[in-house]
Amino acid sequence: MGQPVLSVRGLRKSFGDKVVVKDVSFDVCPGEIFGVLGPNGAGKTTAIRMIMGVMMPDQGEVNFRLNGKTGLLDKTKLGYLPEERGLYDNVKVIQTLIYLGELKGVSTAEAKKRALEWLEVMNLVEYAESKLEKLSKGMQQKIQFIASVLHRPDLVLLDEPFSGLDPINQDLFKELIRKLQGEGITILLSAHQMSVVEELCNRIFLIDKGEEILYGTVQGIKDDYHQYSVNLSFTQGEALHQFLTLLPEVKSLHITSEKADFRISSSFDLNDFINQLTSYCHLERVVIQKPPLHEIFVNTVRERGMKNV
Known part of the structure; x- marks a missing residue:
């Protein structure tokens, strides 16, 4: 698979006396869809925020290899869809996308061109001149997705991208994520809908209460169950x-x-x-x-808990 695009080693984070992420380590390889999965409150978003540099870890290291260079984060080579949406409600859709594209080094003309192309894909062209506050939550989610990939990054981090989407738009997002992978983009996908992500991911890291539960290919984890x-x-x-x-x-x-x-x-x-x-x-x-991934995860967590009693 080549050298990792992202290497995480020994990440640890506490809030007061509560350890939220406990010595998490994994690699994300070029061109794969890598899933960080677990129930709500498992520590996924905290780990993503540390990877993004939004939050500093108490311990551990995060290293990227983007554009052939190893080191800290180059945000022009990275796309990020956060769990909490951060768009400007009173700004027009097209203006928002152009502005966010410019921040990542895309020219105004090129950002507008790409934005309109993506709005066409999302069936949202008619809302280009609408303010975001006039859009539904699902539509806003689509705009946030466009913003995360408009600059054609090498690596995209998607934190709970299916949240709030109906089944039709979940299928659309799955199709788009596969399309991005087909274009050579590496994707780190954080989610709790295991049945959905099981369809997409080449490898997964299952986390519960901040700790690694399972790590490997979907088929490998099933084979070992x-x-x-x-x-x-x-x-x-x-x-x-x-x-x-x-x-x-x-x-x-x-x-x-x-x-x-x-x-x-x-x-x-x-x-x-x-x-x-x-x-x-x-x-x-x-x-x-072999049982579905959700069942394997639940049973593995239960068995670990019984061993620790």
Whole structure:
């Protein structure tokens, strides 16, 4: 993947007696979509603010490699969509975008050209001369997104970009994020909607209570997880309920007269297990896969908590 575009080492931040970020370390590689995921209050935004230099860490280092140079942040090479929106309500949309583009070194004429192109993509051209206060929250979110990428940065940090968006606009943002990646832009995406981000990210860093929970590729994290999700459709399964109930490897069993959903240890011999099932029912459909990322995260947090009790 080449040298990291962003390298974070040992970030730590406290507010009073509360440690909000605890020794967080990760790398973001060129051209990838890297997700920092976790529930609200997990420490994601605090980590992003330290990376951006908005907030100083108590400990740790943040290094960028943008435009072939290693060191501190070059804001002309970086785009940032903050969790709290920071646009000027009483200024026209087009003026706002031109001004923010100029701050990142884009000429007035070029900033206007790019702004209008992006407004076309977002179906907002008719609002170019409207003041931001007249736009809905979803529309304002789109303007903030445009502002973060108008100067064509090498790295974009998107903090909760899907917040407040309806499903249609969530899909639009996902499409645009993939488009940016296709153009060679590296993206760090902070969010709590794991099902949405799971579709996008090459690698992820899962955080809870300021600490690393899981770190790696989505598929790698799933492959390493110790359970499979099993979904069965069957007939003639009168004895199946008792069979599954008595197996210690089966967890979270939900069964009806025709369907069953449960979890089973990944150390279990699946071929042998399926052969056993045929003795207790007539199988019509079997789906065995690793659980969704959200479930893996929740269970991992729960298991860590039980170990620390």
